[in-house]
Amino acid sequence: MRIADRYQVEGGRERLTLVPESVDDLWHLSHVIEPGDLAASDTERRIQRNDEQLRDTGGEREHIWAELSVEDVEFARFANRLRVGGIIEDCSREDQLDNHHTINVEEHDELEVEKRWKPDQRDRIEEAVEATENPEVAIATVEEGQAHVHTVAQYGTEERATITGPTGKGEYARSRSELFEELTAVLQRQDVDAIILAGPGFTKQDAFGYIEEHASGLTKRITTVDTSSVGDRGVHEVLKRGAVEDLQQETRIAEESELIDALMDRIAEGAEVAYGPDTVETAAEYGAIEDLLVLDERLRAERAGDGDWDVDVDDIVETTEQKGGEVTVFSSEFDPGRQLRNLGGIAALLRYRLE
Numbered sequence: 001m002r003i004a005d006r007y008q009v010e011g012g013r014e015r016l017t018l019v020p021e022s023v024d025d026l027w028h029l030s031h032v033i034e035p036g037d038l039a040a041s042d043t044e045r046r047i048q049r050n051d052e053q054l055r056d057t058g059g060e061r062e063h064i065w066a067e068l069s070v071e072d073v074e075f076a077r078f079a080n081r082l083r084v085g086g087i088i089e090d091c092s093r094e095d096q097l098d099n100h101h102t103i104n105v106e107e108h109d110e111l112e113v114e115k116r117w118k119p120d121q122r123d124r125i126e127e128a129v130e131a132t133e134n135p136e137v138a139i140a141t142v143e144e145g146q147a148h149v150h151t152v153a154q155y156g157t158e159e160r161a162t163i164t165g166p167t168g169k170g171e172y173a174r175s176r177s178e179l180f181e182e183l184t185a186v187l188q189r190q191d192v193d194a195i196i197l198a199g200p201g202f203t204k205q206d207a208f209g210y211i212e213e214h215a216s217g218l219t220k221r222i223t224t225v226d227t228s229s230v231g232d233r234g235v236h237e238v239l240k241r242g243a244v245e246d247l248q249q250e251t252r253i254a255e256e257s258e259l260i261d262a263l264m265d266r267i268a269e270g271a272e273v274a275y276g277p278d279t280v281e282t283a284a285e286y287g288a289i290e291d292l293l294v295l296d297e298r299l300r301a302e303r304a305g306d307g308d309w310d311v312d313v314d315d316i317v318e319t320t321e322q323k324g325g326e327v328t329v330f331s332s333e334f335d336p337g338r339q340l341r342n343l344g345g346i347a348a349l350l351r352y353r354l355e
Contacts, residue, residue, distance in 0.1 A: 034303055
């Protein structure tokens with residue numbers, strides 16, 4: 001993320017001109033922009049004309065500048081774009097005022113956002129700016145007969161390929177080489193700065209040897225890691241062990257994995273934790289929260305008035321920060337976020353146990 005411009009406006013609002021530089025940045029913006037905010041950008045709109053020749057065409061698309069009073073936001077993950085919908089409040093064409101419109105934001109598009117920025121939203125933008133310098137990472141997990149390739153993003157991990165091959169005697173050597181050959185081809189297609197090659201036993205070392213022999217240019221980007229599993233579970237092990245953190249100074253997913261594992265361990269031990277909105281609110285009021293864990297989708301729902309909590313989530317966040325606690329907003333796209341959802345969408349690691 002790049003902040004191209006920023007200035008204060010009346011009423012305690014601030015206007016930022018933001019330039020998303022990755023799909024991660026679009027995801028961040030989907031959790032920052034809320035109904036009632038102002039969002040402005042160059043955009044295209046189909047405009048009806050009175051020209052008889054265009055009467056039946058539904059109008060022509062025209063480039064305009066529009067500022068919307070936001071009503072809804074959607075992160076279209078597989079289209080690599082952010083959709084911001086709302087009512088046109090200001091526009092380069094006055095005849096389009098008060099109409100509904102959707103701005104499609106893609107990587108490198110400028111988007112102006114004016115709002116009352118909450119502390120965690122400012123933090124999210126700053127983290128996105130810092131994360132721009134982090135290398136992009138692929139995780140390949142391999143064992144006899146199968147291999148999986150995932151890429152790591154701040155909104156979660158995405159599976160790029162699953163490769164399977166028969167094992168056994170006779171044709172075993174040929175099948176194994178074919179598995180490594182296909183894995184190498186997949187890795188060569190990934191536009192990443194670093195690759196983690198992981199899995200149980202010696203298979204990953206054999207895969208590395210094959211890559212070294214047939215695609216030596218890849219090996220300088222590869223780090224090997226021992227895991228007991230492959231696929232999604234293997235990826236989680238890699239993240240939990242901090243292998244990605246060694247490559248990316250701050251990786252949101254690795255942090256979430258560590259925090260959710262600590263939370264689950266404490267729950268199993270009956271140690272210092274709180275989960276569920278009411279219990280966490282009490283812990284915040286006592287200044288007992290060391291780490292607050294809150295799910296992005298719940299945070300967004302409560303702020304939009306679509307949630308069912310009897311507590312003010314912003315009060316919990318602000319109280320936690322004022323009393324020295326750390327706040328982490330979890331992605332609902334990744335397994336730690338799904339675990340947090342099962343605990344009510346909010347939890348806390350405490351400094352001491354509440355009576």
